[in-house]
Amino acid sequence: MVTLHVNGKAQQVDVPPETPLLWVLRDVLGMTGTKFGCGMALCGACTVHLDGRPTRACITPISAAAQGKVTTIEAIGGDQVGKAVQAAWVDLGVPHCGYCQAGQIMSATALLQQNPKPTDADIDSAMSGNICRCGTYTRIRAAIHRVAQKGATK
Amino acid sequence: MSAPRDSMTSVPRDASSDRPLLLANVSRRTFLTGVGALGGFVLAVGFPAALRAADPPKYGRDGMPDGWVDDPLAFVAIGEDGTVTIVCHRSEMGQGVRTGMPMIVADELEADWKRVRVAQAPGDQKRFGNQDTDGSRSTRHFFEPMRRCGAAARAMLETAAATRWNVPVGEVEAQNHEVVHRASGRRVGYGALAKDAAKLPVPPRETLRLKDPSRFRYIGKGQLKLVDGPNIASGKAQYGIDTRLPGMLYAVVARPPVYGGKVAKYDAAQALKVPGVVRVVEIEGSPPPAEFNPLGGVAVVGRNTWAAIKGREALKIEWADGPNREYDSAAFKATLEASARKPGKVVRNEGDVDAAMASAARRLDAEYYVPHLAHVTMEPPAATARIVNGKCEAWGCIQSPQAARDRIAKRLGLSAENVKVNVTLLGGGFGRKSKPDFMIEAAVLSKAMGGAPVKVTWTREDDLHNSYYHTVSVERLEAGLDAGGKPVAWLHRTVAPSIMSTFNPEAKNEAPFELGMTAINIPFMIPNVRIENPEATAHTRIGWFRSVSNIPHAFAVQSFVAELAAAAGRDPKDFLLELIGPARRIDPRTLGDTWNHGEDPEKYPVDTGRMRRVVETAAREAGWGKALPKGRGQGVAVAYSFVTYVAAVVEAAVNEKGELSIPRVDIAVDCGAQINPDRVRSQLEGACVMGVSLATKEEISFKAGRVVQDNYNAYEVARMAQAPGEIRVHLIPGDFNAPLGGVGEPGVPPIAPALCNAIFAATGKRIRRLPIRDQLMKA
Incomplete structure (x- = not known):
């Protein structure tokens, strides 16, 4: 279990810690506003804020995202x-x-x-x-x- | 779990209350005995191909599969609360069709836009008319039917009010969501009239009173915001990749890397050990031609997309590559060049080019190369399907929902009635998503999973490795100039694998619809013209890409015109205008163009007056010929495509290191009247950036049959820093009673040649091979 803080809410997810934040947001938490575009931080479609800094969710493992506060398009x-x-x-x-x-x-x-x-x-x-x-x-x-x-x- | 985006069920329903909407709740027979008796429905049904050949040619919307429908019962519903629901039957991929098309209905209906909702039609062409959202056709084909839809619904509301008040219908008038009795000042809202109006027959088409364009309240005004804007800006907009269904599984597919290849053998053992992987499923491919069929391969189905991706990485697959395993872009370029240097099939021939060349004072020749391109829609192909009780329902970002429906039905062995295709928003289309191969994959995988919902997502690598690519081409131009620098002979050999090869492996010549894109139909004042089309063989899936063959043709033709101007020592804009000649309306058939974008040659001649005007407008607005600092230059190009005239003047700046920037582009467009002028501007702006992108950066290349580029790092596209500093779009006013032109695509073709002509003006260097990339860089 990894605990993420997304848009002011703590969310527990049961996926491997290396799973990119993007797919956890989209597939596990059902927050599809953050988009998949390349999977390699080349296109920016998956940009979220991690502690206020723009971050590419497609290459950010949830183990790293769990260290901070995530804001997505749904809450910006x-x-x-x-x-x-x-x-x-x-x-x-x-x-x-x-x-x-x-x-x-x-x-x-x-x-x-x-x-x-x-x-x-x-x-x-x-x-x-x-x-x-x-x-x-x-x-x-x-x-x-x-x-x-x-x-x-x- | 969120539900999929609300799309229409058989009767449009108000999503919030699940209450049937009244106008649409009328028995279908009302319409069939009403409008149907007038023949509208017959047109919508279409004819078998064998019969069609003997019939007089059908043009425009009449010539499209399943034609058009102007039945208000199919497109308009009014609730008792006054909410007007308007159906959009074309796919939204950024062109603004979900705003523009309903706006047409709303205007004729005298609906208050604030009380209009837009519902997306599923794939059902018998009901809605043609839904293939391609060819820059939606507005030009459906402006009139959508006006009639609105006018018919308005007439029904007026009749209902007049009946209620027991006054002649001529005394009442619909005004902004109400019907008003002029004499007494009585008013009644649409919601209160909906039930009564719904009981009335749809009025015959010829009785409809269309608004005088001076009374339009939305059409042509440009004040309405995009209906999807707020949802897009807040992350709520639902694309094909966003579909979520209860119990849904997620799949990615390993597809053959070489066109025509297949799985020789595979080992799924390691993949099945990846956490979250549920099953590995082989998808049967089909031998070329690819048509709309899935390529086949091995799918990994998982609990989330990431699990499926990791599972796929763990697959061991041996491919049997087949006959295209040696496809190599460098070698193929040489093959195309060799073909272009020899005579080929003559597709247009006027005068005696050989004699005129022999007696010309000067002869010039040049060869231009445009590589394969990929659409790289920001949303890669993605689709979801489930099968319940022998019925398949699918969701996807599809430009051709009826084709998706028919092909899914065929593949699953169902009747089309048992397949429903819901159209989501498209995160870009550009022609890629007119091929439903990815939707069929979802249906096949759902079947393999016992009908469970399965979403197939293409990764960016999949998108680049297995697209339907823009063709690759060599265009060879030769011209003879007389002693005064006037062109007396023009020879154009165009060599490119045809899109038809994707449907017929024997197709080695460009089809009329490809030649008719700025190659054959040039209206230049040159007495001796020959256009030839040597054969070319396809080794990959060739498909439509925004503006299609206009890209290489216009690049070559408009670059060569500027080269001739330079050779003649003339101003390129003046030289271009002289080649276009005086204003005249030319029957495209006399130019050898039998296609004419599918439009009636009488209604849509090649109008050189309009062509001149866009050139003159763009040049004037750009300050053509103004003094520019060293390293800067202007270039002009014009293209007539999708029955619209677009000219661009690009200002290019090349610094001492050879780095290119584009301070400004002026674009003049004559597409006839503009329904939603802001979206016309935005489409031209976007087309300009795409044109800059393909001219400067984009290239798909093959080695050993495989695409070399994996992702956006290798397949580069223009980013913010490469976009022009300013894009100024100048709209030529049009007449709403005259035929309309296309908007989505025609902005692309003039950009690459105008840019390369500007680079020539800035540096003296002539670019004949795209992309430009580092060709300008100093060592």
Whole structure:
């Protein structure tokens, strides 16, 4: 048994400790908002926050995840910055298929939490681990700037 | 366990109350004696192929399998609480169809969008009309039927109100979710009318009053947000990979690495020892052509995806690779080049190219190469199936739910009536998910597991190793210029394995639908034109990839035009406009194009006026010819594809190290009227990034019959830092009463050539082989 702290809740799971957090979230806990894209931390679709830091769940064994607090897309709206990022994504019509956007939102939220006024170069650097095959990058940039301009709303 | 995303049962139901929705709860016969008597249903049924050949050609939506349906009872339901449920029968893969299509119905229905819900249709083409979400066809084929759906439902509500008030129906009018009696000012909401309206027959098609476009409240306005936006942003959106059913098992499959290969023998002993692995199941493949069939292989079924993945790693499999075991991309490129240097099947011939070449003042030739590409949808193929009491139900991210239904039925030996295919959101499609092989796998595995629900997930490696790849091609262009630099002869040899090879191993020439993608149908002012298509043999599964053969054809043609301009010492944009010539409407058949994207050549001629206009617009908006710093340049290209005209001006910057960046792209698009202008823009933006991606980075290569690239580290795609700094989309206004063009795909073809033309302007280096990768790097 491994005890995970996900979105403020302690969850006991009975899978081998080397199992990646991604598959435990999705298959064991039924939280499918965190997506599988590559399994090798190459695409960012599985991005969650571990103690506030953007983390690729697909290569993070639950034995490591159990050491901290996990936040997923399902709960990021509870954070002011996360909520503002979600709203900007909807307002600017960022998503196409939307599959990568949970990971994009998690990465963007972490960026804005650390750096409330990122430059284009900051955004490119923070977001380049997240692939969007539909090619929504210019709108992602615009949405991040919008949050930065408006500030996270209460 | 969460339930699968609500999709329609035989009667649309309100998911919250499980109460049948009223309009849809009417006996089907109402419709059959109403609209059906007018022949609409006959069109929807379609004809056997043998009969069809003798019939006059059918175009557009009439020519698609199962045609179209405009029955409001199939698409609209109104609850007593006033909630309007509109069915979307096409697959959402990012193009915005679940917003755009219901918006059309809602507008004609005078529904208040805030009270509209969207339900996703299962695969049932007899009921909904064609559901193959490909070819950039959804809106252009269903704009009119969806308008009629809304208008018919509106007329039923008006009739119900007029009857209730005992006034002539001409005195009442539907307005924003209510019917109003003008004279008395009485009003009644749609919810209160639903029950009465449901008892009425569907009005005959020719009695319907469609709105004047000036009265549209949503169509063309662009103010509505995506219906799935909030769910996407909060992680609630349900894709094929997200299906969860009680007792579900998880599978991954080891598939033959070489096309046409099969399992020689395998040993499952170690795999079965992996914790969480339940069973190992061999899936029977079928010999080429692959068609839509699963490739076969060995599946590992487990308690979760990770257990199945680890189990698969522990399998010992010996493959019998078969005749494609030597497929090698480097060698094949040489084969294609050799073919392109010899005459091939002539597919268009005007004037005397040989004589004109012989007498030309200058001759130029160039060969262009585009490798195999993979769609790498962010959501890899994934599907779930279960079998209960001899009925199979499946869920998946599928572009072709009816094909999935039919193929599952065939494979399981069931009738199609006993198979239900539910369409989830698609995490990208791009043509990969129009092939239901992965859905059949889920059904086969469920059967092997006694009907238990089984989800098959493709890993990224699976997706790259066993896709239906974009073809690989060499395009050879030759031209003769007169003393003034004007082209007098044009010879294009296009060589590429055909998509038809996936269905017929004898197919070695490009099909009309491939040639008709920017190769054969160029409308240039050149008196002597010959297009040839030498044969090419496929050694892997070739499939549709967003914009298909337009990618290599437009890359070659539009690059070569710029090369000719440079040779003639002319401005590339002016030279391109001169080649296009004056505004005229050309019957595509006179260009040798018998296909014309399936559309009526009378309604959809090749319109060089529209082609000129997008070039001129993109150039003007981009500030064509403006002074740029050293290392920067502009390039232009135009493509007519999916009956839409798109021109792009790319500004490229190449630094002293040879690193490429793209500060800005201006795109002009004429797709006719735009239903949802913001989604048109977003599709063009996305197509631009995909075009940049395939031009700069993407390549699938084979060695010893196997795909070399395993994951996104080897099959690179554009990331944020490589995306253009700015993408400006310029929409040419259109007429809602004129034929519509496609939107999802036509943005891709002009990007690679415009980029390479810009690189030439910036550096003097001409790129003829994609991807660009390090071709610009200084040593």
